[in-house]
Amino acid sequence: MEHTYKEPAPITDKENPFESMMARFEHAAQILGLEDGAYQYLKSPVKQIITSIPIIMDNGSIQVFEGYRVIHNDILGPSKGGLRFAPDVTLDEMKALAAWMTWKCAVVNIPFGGAKGGIKCDPAKLSLNELEKLTRRFTANLLDIFGPERDIPAPDMNTNEQVMAWVMDTYSMHTKTTARAVVTGKPLILGGSLGRREATGRGVMMVSIAALKKKGISPDAATAVVQGFGNVGSVSAQLLAEKGIKIIGLGDISGGIYNSRGLSIAQVMEYFTRNRALTGFPEAESISNEDLLELQCDLLVPAAKEDQITKHNAPRLRCKIITEGANGPTTAAADPILEDKGILVVPDILANAGGVTVSYFEWVQDRTGYFWSLDKVNKRLERMMHEAFDNVYHHAGTYKVSLRLGAYVLAINKVASTLKIRGIYG
Numbered sequence: 001m002e003h004t005y006k007e008p009a010p011i012t013d014k015e016n017p018f019e020s021m022m023a024r025f026e027h028a029a030q031i032l033g034l035e036d037g038a039y040q041y042l043k044s045p046v047k048q049i050i051t052s053i054p055i056i057m058d059n060g061s062i063q064v065f066e067g068y069r070v071i072h073n074d075i076l077g078p079s080k081g082g083l084r085f086a087p088d089v090t091l092d093e094m095k096a097l098a099a100w101m102t103w104k105c106a107v108v109n110i111p112f113g114g115a116k117g118g119i120k121c122d123p124a125k126l127s128l129n130e131l132e133k134l135t136r137r138f139t140a141n142l143l144d145i146f147g148p149e150r151d152i153p154a155p156d157m158n159t160n161e162q163v164m165a166w167v168m169d170t171y172s173m174h175t176k177t178t179a180r181a182v183v184t185g186k187p188l189i190l191g192g193s194l195g196r197r198e199a200t201g202r203g204v205m206m207v208s209i210a211a212l213k214k215k216g217i218s219p220d221a222a223t224a225v226v227q228g229f230g231n232v233g234s235v236s237a238q239l240l241a242e243k244g245i246k247i248i249g250l251g252d253i254s255g256g257i258y259n260s261r262g263l264s265i266a267q268v269m270e271y272f273t274r275n276r277a278l279t280g281f282p283e284a285e286s287i288s289n290e291d292l293l294e295l296q297c298d299l300l301v302p303a304a305k306e307d308q309i310t311k312h313n314a315p316r317l318r319c320k321i322i323t324e325g326a327n328g329p330t331t332a333a334a335d336p337i338l339e340d341k342g343i344l345v346v347p348d349i350l351a352n353a354g355g356v357t358v359s360y361f362e363w364v365q366d367r368t369g370y371f372w373s374l375d376k377v378n379k380r381l382e383r384m385m386h387e388a389f390d391n392v393y394h395h396a397g398t399y400k401v402s403l404r405l406g407a408y409v410l411a412i413n414k415v416a417s418t419l420k421i422r423g424i425y426g
């Protein structure tokens with residue numbers, strides 16, 4: 001049968017991380033020689049839901065919002081993925097992010113498919129009461145979709161533990177149960193997991209140490225630069241420093257700071273807590289975010305946002321390893337440049353999968369009703385991140401491709417093989 005593969009998308013530096021992701025999917029599918037039927041299956045989301053959410057605003061008026069949930073794939077298990085509340089949320093974005101989750105879960109070998117959802121709204125313009133009504137009505141509209149064995153949301157952009165608590169409570173009211181496992185990223189008191197907050201940064205640290213080892217660099221002799229000082233960046237920086245790595249540069253939206261002798265993360269944290277920005281930290285030189293990425297170092301951790309490493313700045317990078325804490329920080333056009341320079345890139349779908357891994361632990365704990373110690377969570381996370389790193393490394397070696405393509409090949413192969421064994425119903 002004739003294949004309907006698209007040629008891998010022409011490499012452009014378009015500011016669209018999702019197109020970058022799909023370009024890599026196409027490429028990996030070709031490397032794998034994926035059967036056309038399986039290729040079509042894996043490209044198409046299983047379900048795409050658009051739902052109208054009417055709520056009564058605080059001023060008594062009715063306002064109708066649009067909500068989305070896309071389940072990309074549920075071959076490996078119930079689908080998993082965040083809820084995003086933002087004015088620019090679209091169905092297309094949800095489709096791409098849902099596929100991303102499918103690959104990420106497959107790479108770290110957790111029994112989940114991929115999903116994503118959201119509401120087109122500006123949470124900054126909503127009162128807490130309106131936000132709660134919006135979340136509860138959205139959840140009620142999707143009662144047949146969500147479920148501990150069906151589809152499990154989590155926090156994403158502009159949603160948090162409180163939003164998850166409302167989803168869990170609404171779902172529980174309808175099912176007349178205490179359905180803790182219907183969402184992850186819940187407050188601890190409602191069945192959240194210890195270690196979830198730090199999990200993504202911890203995973204970033206673990207795979208960075210593994211990558212340094214592959215390059216024959218001892219952590220004690222290594223230097224690192226971290227872009228982003230939010231949840232992922234600050235925890236990554238702190239844990240990398242605890243492993244003996246000298247953090248010479250840090251950056252956030254306010255700009256970058258640099259000290260060739262190393263920054264004390266404890267002091268930076270204290271300064272950041274007081275000033276809510278990194279710039280102005282007295283024990284460092286101020287530099288621009290562009291210059292930060294181009295500092296000479298062993299390890300660069302982009303942990304802020306997408307499209308930071310492009311074909312424009314990639315030729316100037318002077319690091320040996322990049323661990324992608326953020327989703328999509330590198331454009332597809334930058335990939336071959338980094339490869340030519342011999343920079344080892346630990347791709348996002350592996351590097352930042354610590355978060356979804358501990359979300360999986362949260363779901364397991366909720367379903368058994370038995371909660372683990374922090375030590376147990378961290379040890380299990382370490383085992384899974386190391387296994388995933390080794391597996392990706394092995395696939396990259398077998399197919400003679402980058403770790404990024406190795407990760408996609410691994411993920412697509414896993415989902416396609418499971419599909420083959422399950423078969424197509426009907």
Ligand code: NAD
Nearest residue numbers: 200228229230231232252253303304305325326327352355
């Ligand atoms: P966050 O909002 O806590 O932090 C983002 C940080 O990036 C902030 O320090 C902000 O100042 C900085 N930043 C924003 N724009 C910037 C710019 N133009 N230049 C430099 N710095 C800038 O977010 P987070 O939860 O740490 O997430 C960071 C990235 O990691 C995102 O891509 C997110 O999708 C990804 N991620 C997060 C998790 C998680 O568990 N939080 C899991 C997987 C992936």
